[in-house]
Structures are given as C-alpha cells and as structure tokens.
Amino acid sequence: MTIENVMVIGAGQMGSGIAQVCAQAGFNVTLNDMKEEAYNRGIQGITKNLSRDVEKGRKTEEEKEGILGRITKSLDLNDAKNADIVIEAAVENMDVKHSIFKTLDAAAPEHAILATNTSSLPITEIAAATNRPERVIGMHFMNPVPVMQLVEIIRGLATTDEVYTAVEDMTTKLGKTPVEVQDFPGFVSNRILMPMINEAIFTLQEGVASKEAIDSVMKLGMNHPMGPLTLADFIGLDTCLYIMEILYEGFGDSKYRPSPLLRKYVAAGWLGKKTGRGFYDYS
Ligand SMILES: CC(=O)CC(=O)SCCNC(=O)CCNC(=O)[C@H](O)C(C)(C)COP(=O)(O)OP(=O)(O)OC[C@H]1O[C@@H](n2cnc3c(N)ncnc32)[C@H](O)[C@@H]1OP(=O)(O)O
Numbered sequence: 001m002t003i004e005n006v007m008v009i010g011a012g013q014m015g016s017g018i019a020q021v022c023a024q025a026g027f028n029v030t031l032n033d034m035k036e037e038a039y040n041r042g043i044q045g046i047t048k049n050l051s052r053d054v055e056k057g058r059k060t061e062e063e064k065e066g067i068l069g070r071i072t073k074s075l076d077l078n079d080a081k082n083a084d085i086v087i088e089a090a091v092e093n094m095d096v097k098h099s100i101f102k103t104l105d106a107a108a109p110e111h112a113i114l115a116t117n118t119s120s121l122p123i124t125e126i127a128a129a130t131n132r133p134e135r136v137i138g139m140h141f142m143n144p145v146p147v148m149q150l151v152e153i154i155r156g157l158a159t160t161d162e163v164y165t166a167v168e169d170m171t172t173k174l175g176k177t178p179v180e181v182q183d184f185p186g187f188v189s190n191r192i193l194m195p196m197i198n199e200a201i202f203t204l205q206e207g208v209a210s211k212e213a214i215d216s217v218m219k220l221g222m223n224h225p226m227g228p229l230t231l232a233d234f235i236g237l238d239t240c241l242y243i244m245e246i247l248y249e250g251f252g253d254s255k256y257r258p259s260p261l262l263r264k265y266v267a268a269g270w271l272g273k274k275t276g277r278g279f280y281d282y283s
C-alpha cells in the first residue's frame, strides 16, 4: 500500500518529533492535539529543531519552510478522514487510547493503518477497541525522535503481514531502523530499560548515593549518554510510572514494583523536564 498522508495524535514531545521526521521525509502530516496551546507548543519545538539545523548548515531556510508547510493543524480526530496511517502519541493511558482508537476507527478510511507509539500498553488490547484489529500496530519511536535510530515495530495478535511491511517500509523512509518485536509487556526496550531506571530510583530512595553520584556511576562507568535519573526526567516520570505499572500488572512479578519515591514525585506533579522539576530542577 502507498502511504502519503500521515496523521499524528498528540503534539507533545513524542508526537511533535514524529510529525517532524515524517514531514522531513516528504509525507503530508496532520498534527492533532486536543488543545490549541499544545499544538502551538509542538510546532514551536519543531521550528526550534529545524532552525538549529539551518544554523548548523544541515538544511536551507527553504527546506525548513517546506517541512513546516507540510504540517497541518488539527484539533478534531475526524480529520483522520484523509489519512493513510494514523500514529497515536497521546498520553500513556489505556482508557484514553481506547477512546481515541474508537473514534479513529469510525473516522479514518477503511484502508488506513492505525498505529500507536505506546511505550508499553498491549497493542492487542488497543486494537480490540476497533473493528480493524488486523490494521492496528505498534510503532514505537525513541526520544528524542529526530535523533534516535530505532523504531520498535510491534505486531498485535491480528496484525497482518501487509500492514507490518507497510510500516517497516515507512520506517526506513524516515531514515530509521525498524526492529520487529512481539506484543509482550514493555516490548523489548522498556522491559529492559525501565527496571534499570526504577532500580536507580530505589537506590536513591535507600540513600545509597546522591542523585548526581548515581548518574555519574552509569555515565562514567557504563558509558551511558545520560544517567538513569536524568533519563527518567527526560522521558517524563508519569510515563516511567505508567510503564512500571504495566510491567508489574502484565507479568504479576514483584520485581517490577514501582519505587514509592517515583509514585511520590508523580503525585506531587514533579514529572521531570516537561514540568520544570523532577529529580533535578529545570526552572
Ligand atoms: C520511554 C520509551 O518508551 C522509549 C524511550 O524513548 S527511552 C529514551 C531513549 N533515549 C535515550 O536513551 C536518550 C539518551 N540520551 C542521549 O542519547 C543523548 O544525551 C542526547 C542525544 C539526548 C543528547 O545528546 P548530547 O550529546 O548529550 O547533547 P547535545 O550535544 O545537545 O545533542 C546531540 C545532538 O542531538 C540533538 N538533539 C538533542 N536533543 C534533541 C531534541 N530534543 N530534539 C532534536 N534534536 C536533539 C542536538 O541538536 C545535537 O545534534 P548535533 O550534534 O548534530 O548538532
């Protein structure tokens, strides 16, 4: 199948990054959020990234304008009527995703693929909200989207080979590397990454070392580009907690219990970089 028109749901850090890389690759992009302010914030982020590319001589001003010109604003999920693929990147919550997928199923053309950028929620369960589970798939980008190479592609129970191949081809057109993964809690990326982050939070909670020391150990000792607490702030502590809860519930194994300190920070609204405060202060 041919993909020309892409709709992205959610203009947060992931949705705006996905919209940027799709527009850069020449796709027509409709970027949707519930609120105009959220859409405007998303476009501001994209514009900032593209302007940096122009300053560094990687793009011309015309290319930047061309990319921005391929992104159209949407505040209504019914704008999916022209989409060949929808990539959902709203909040990590099953009820929200179910409601979005139900609406998209009614609004999008029959041939359209409904993809989700979920970090951990079961693709099969999201697909069950639609009448087209064979056209629902996980397309899991990494943060920051314009920089990271990987897209995990997750098959739901009913996903067809045709849909898998179309998403794999699109991923390659975006300049990214697709990796096939089955539908299990946390897939591969977050099943391995998030318990490490959670353990770092337990280590902090138990007073084993300061936050700076914990991050330094993993940066200098293991050559990670960011320490685990800085990375948690970067991902969003709410998203980290949602993922740990999915792992804990999905496997029924106490080794995945979220750290109480993580719960406390989320309850306080300290969600990391995006709210200005998490383990570190960004104000
Ligand atoms: C939770 C999930 O479901 C899955 C996930 O995504 S888990 C998170 C996965 N991501 C990671 O693990 C990221 C780990 N961190 C890193 O790789 C690096 O710290 C980083 C790429 C984010 C920043 O790299 P850095 O060397 O420390 O900083 P910096 O020099 O400012 O940036 C490097 C390049 O990335 C670009 N960059 C950094 N942040 C960016 C952003 N948010 N958007 C676009 N580009 C960005 C910079 O412009 C810079 O590009 P050039 O060198 O070509 O100019």
Ligand SMILES: NC(=O)C1=CN([C@@H]2O[C@H](COP(=O)(O)OP(=O)(O)OC[C@H]3O[C@@H](n4cnc5c(N)ncnc54)[C@H](OP(=O)(O)O)[C@@H]3O)[C@@H](O)[C@H]2O)C=CC1
Pocket: 009, 010, 011, 012, 013, 014, 015, 032, 033, 034, 035, 038, 089, 090, 091, 092, 093, 096, 100, 117, 118, 119, 120, 140, 141, 142, 143, 234, 235, 236, 239, 274
């Ligand atoms: N953060 C990360 O590192 C990664 C996250 N993901 C996944 O990507 C998704 C988005 O995460 P992220 O971008 O970090 O989150 P953000 O909080 O940055 O962005 C989510 C955006 O979606 C909007 N939104 C919420 N509900 C709806 C809706 N019903 N319709 C349209 N828009 C909606 C939010 O609006 P408002 O703010 O007004 O609620 C917000 O603008 C999640 O599923 C997450 O698990 C995947 C890979 C990495």
